[in-house]
Amino acid sequence: MDVQQLFTIALGAILVNNFIFAQFLGICPFMGVSKKVDTALGMGLAVTFVMGLASAVCWVINEYLLINPAIYGDGPNLAFMQTIAFILVIAALVQFVEMFLKKNVPSLYQALGIYLPLITTNCAVLGVVLLNVQNNYNFIESVVYGITGGLGFLLAIFLFASVRERLDATMECPKAFEGFPIALVTAGLIALAFMGFSGLSVF
Amino acid sequence: MDIKKQFREGLVTQNPVLVQLLGMCSTMAITTVFFNGVGMGLSVLIILTCSNIVISALRKVIPDSIRIACFIVVIATFVTIVDLLLQAFVPALASSLGVFIPLIVVNCIILGRAEGFCYKNGVAASAVDGVFQGIGYTWVLIVMCLVREFLGNGTILGGLSFLNDGNGIRILPEGVGALGISLPVGGFLVLACLIAFMQWMLARGEKKQSEEVAK
Numbered sequence: 001m002d003v004q005q006l007f008t009i010a011l012g013a014i015l016v017n018n019f020i021f022a023q024f025l026g027i028c029p030f031m032g033v034s035k036k037v038d039t040a041l042g043m044g045l046a047v048t049f050v051m052g053l054a055s056a057v058c059w060v061i062n063e064y065l066l067i068n069p070a071i072y073g074d075g076p077n078l079a080f081m082q083t084i085a086f087i088l089v090i091a092a093l094v095q096f097v098e099m100f101l102k103k104n105v106p107s108l109y110q111a112l113g114i115y116l117p118l119i120t121t122n123c124a125v126l127g128v129v130l131l132n133v134q135n136n137y138n139f140i141e142s143v144v145y146g147i148t149g150g151l152g153f154l155l156a157i158f159l160f161a162s163v164r165e166r167l168d169a170t171m172e173c174p175k176a177f178e179g180f181p182i183a184l185v186t187a188g189l190i191a192l193a194f195m196g197f198s199g200l201s202v203f
Numbered sequence: 204m205d206i207k208k209q210f211r212e213g214l215v216t217q218n219p220v221l222v223q224l225l226g227m228c229s230t231m232a233i234t235t236v237f238f239n240g241v242g243m244g245l246s247v248l249i250i251l252t253c254s255n256i257v258i259s260a261l262r263k264v265i266p267d268s269i270r271i272a273c274f275i276v277v278i279a280t281f282v283t284i285v286d287l288l289l290q291a292f293v294p295a296l297a298s299s300l301g302v303f304i305p306l307i308v309v310n311c312i313i314l315g316r317a318e319g320f321c322y323k324n325g326v327a328a329s330a331v332d333g334v335f336q337g338i339g340y341t342w343v344l345i346v347m348c349l350v351r352e353f354l355g356n357g358t359i360l361g362g363l364s365f366l367n368d369g370n371g372i373r374i375l376p377e378g379v380g381a382l383g384i385s386l387p388v389g390g391f392l393v394l395a396c397l398i399a400f401m402q403w404m405l406a407r408g409e410k411k412q413s414e415e416v417a418k
Contacts, residue, residue, distance in 0.1 A: 180224055
């Protein structure tokens with residue numbers, strides 16, 4: 001196993017190609033659940049967990065069911081079913097995580113509340129799975145990309161929620177920009193800062 | 204069914220991007236070149252209309268408790284169809300939109316309309332709703348593309364293969380454009396300005412209306 005390769009993937013997913021600020025994946029929960037730092041952290045952790053799990057499960061499904069040469073030989077395979085299969089796996093996975101938490105860790109389940117089912121429609125989760133396929137990652141690489149991508153999301157939503165909490169309390173801005181637009185401008189400025197990481201080519 | 208009202212709601216007062224604030228990811232991610240915006244907008248319009256029709260036709264059959272999963276399967280089917288068609292007939296567009304075509308599955312606009320409109324309304328109304336909401340999404344994408352391409356790159360109408368090899372018409376000399384506008388930062392800033400403009404317009408409209416009522 002090539003540790004250097006894994007490190008590059010991790011660094012890229014967290015900083016250089018951050019899911020929010022460089023790839024625009026998962027903006028809806030990023031904007032929706034970032035008014036308070038606590039909920040933002042909960043959401044970030046839940047997304048990280050689901051992204052890691054989804055990467056692993058979808059890799060197995062893709063490799064052994066959809067494009068397995070042992071089943072399809074040289075003929076056409078089921079690669080065209082990837083989108084449908086992956087979204088169903090993610091939806092089932094989120095449902096499963098929800099049931100598991102409800103039964104075994106009710107405190108965390110309460111804290112996450114309605115954000116848990118919303119993870120199904122988070123494009124960062126489907127995005128990471130599709131990117132794993134597109135980049136031809138193997139199992140370990142997929143899982144690392146999933147988890148570190150989630151950590152990048154966590155970092156982004158945490159930074160943004162911290163800034164936003166202070167802004168909402170103190171700032172005055174033009175009436176037209178109140179609420180959502182000024183939050184977008186804030187996110188844009190953080191994205192500008194993250195652009196600095198694009199110079200970070202270690203290898 | 205009130206077509207005029209649905210038209211106004213889809214394009215302006217309930218615009219999916221600018222007022223309902225849905226579907227942000229693709230709006231900011233792919234709007235760097237004119238043709239991307241048109242392609243993405245039309246793809247969503249077609250998928251939205253088809254899935255609206257099917258979901259509202261099936262609304263009495265779908266059990267309430269698993270409706271979201273059913274919606275997603277219907278939407279994913281149409282997304283796969285459009286994805287394959289684009290790869291076959293407009294490969295350049297398919298490669299520049301990349302992962303954002305399959306990601307239409309989780310575009311909140313489509314799921315939002317399925318849940319909020321089609322599940323309660325008839326087939327014809329849902330079809331009309333799909334078309335107008337789709338146009339509402341498309342025009343925002345096109346405006347974003349025009350602004351970002353012009354300010355960021357100094358060209359307009361880029362990506363059309365019959366126009367200057369897809370490089371678009373150059374208006375500003377090369378190197379003058381503000382590169383940042385084409386980068387992710389620009390996506391956030393341009394969308395923020397558009398939404399702010401929309402809020403200003405809507406607030407002004409309401410003020411006018413209440414003044415007229417007062418008279």
